Amino acid sequence: MLDEVKGFWVTFRRLFTPNVTIQYPEEKRQMAPRFRGLPSLRADPETGEPLCVACGLCARICPTSCLEMTVVPSEEGDRELAEFILRSGRCLFCGMCAQVCPVDAITMSGEYELATLQRDGLIYTKTELAAIGAQNLGWWDADTQDAR
Numbered sequence: 001m002l003d004e005v006k007g008f009w010v011t012f013r014r015l016f017t018p019n020v021t022i023q024y025p026e027e028k029r030q031m032a033p034r035f036r037g038l039p040s041l042r043a044d045p046e047t048g049e050p051l052c053v054a055c056g057l058c059a060r061i062c063p064t065s066c067l068e069m070t071v072v073p074s075e076e077g078d079r080e081l082a083e084f085i086l087r088s089g090r091c092l093f094c095g096m097c098a099q100v101c102p103v104d105a106i107t108m109s110g111e112y113e114l115a116t117l118q119r120d121g122l123i124y125t126k127t128e129l130a131a132i133g134a135q136n137l138g139w140w141d142a143d144t145q146d147a148r
């Protein structure tokens with residue numbers, strides 16, 4: 001009998017404590033600064049130009065080879081990034097691509113809603129990654145450098 005009373009008491013006490021759950025997806029939690037969501041591309045906030053210098057280090061270090069890029073000669077005779085593909089179905093969210101990038105052009109965004117019914121939906125292009133990068137400040141953003 002005592003055990004039943006104890007059980008009811010635990011339930012009764014919970015009626016007067018604040019909720020810890022939220023109404024997802026209407027409500028969303030702020031992700032921790034070091035949360036590693038989808039890798040995304042960053043652009044110069046003043047010019048809007050992608051920061052990527054097409055060095056290929058991120059693709060080379062990626063343990064699952066899920067990054068792919070097309071590099072073309074630029075008008076100045078330098079290298080220019082034509083396309084940047086991320087196959088997110090293979091991504092481990094390890095963050096090695098962001099760590100190795102010499103110009104902080106690729107960052108781990110806070111994006112985690114990646115479910116899709118189409119396999120093609122797992123493939124992100126340069127434009128899509130740049131759009132996510134513009135919305136989600138990652139580890140490497142100047143404001144969150146201390147979160148490295």
Ligand code: SF4
Nearest residue numbers: 062091092094095097
């Ligand atoms: S987070 Fe890791 S697995 Fe994903 S693209 Fe970057 S290096 Fe590759």
Ligand code: SF4
Nearest residue numbers: 052053055056058101
């Ligand atoms: S490491 Fe950085 S600069 Fe080099 S290709 Fe990847 S995103 Fe671009």
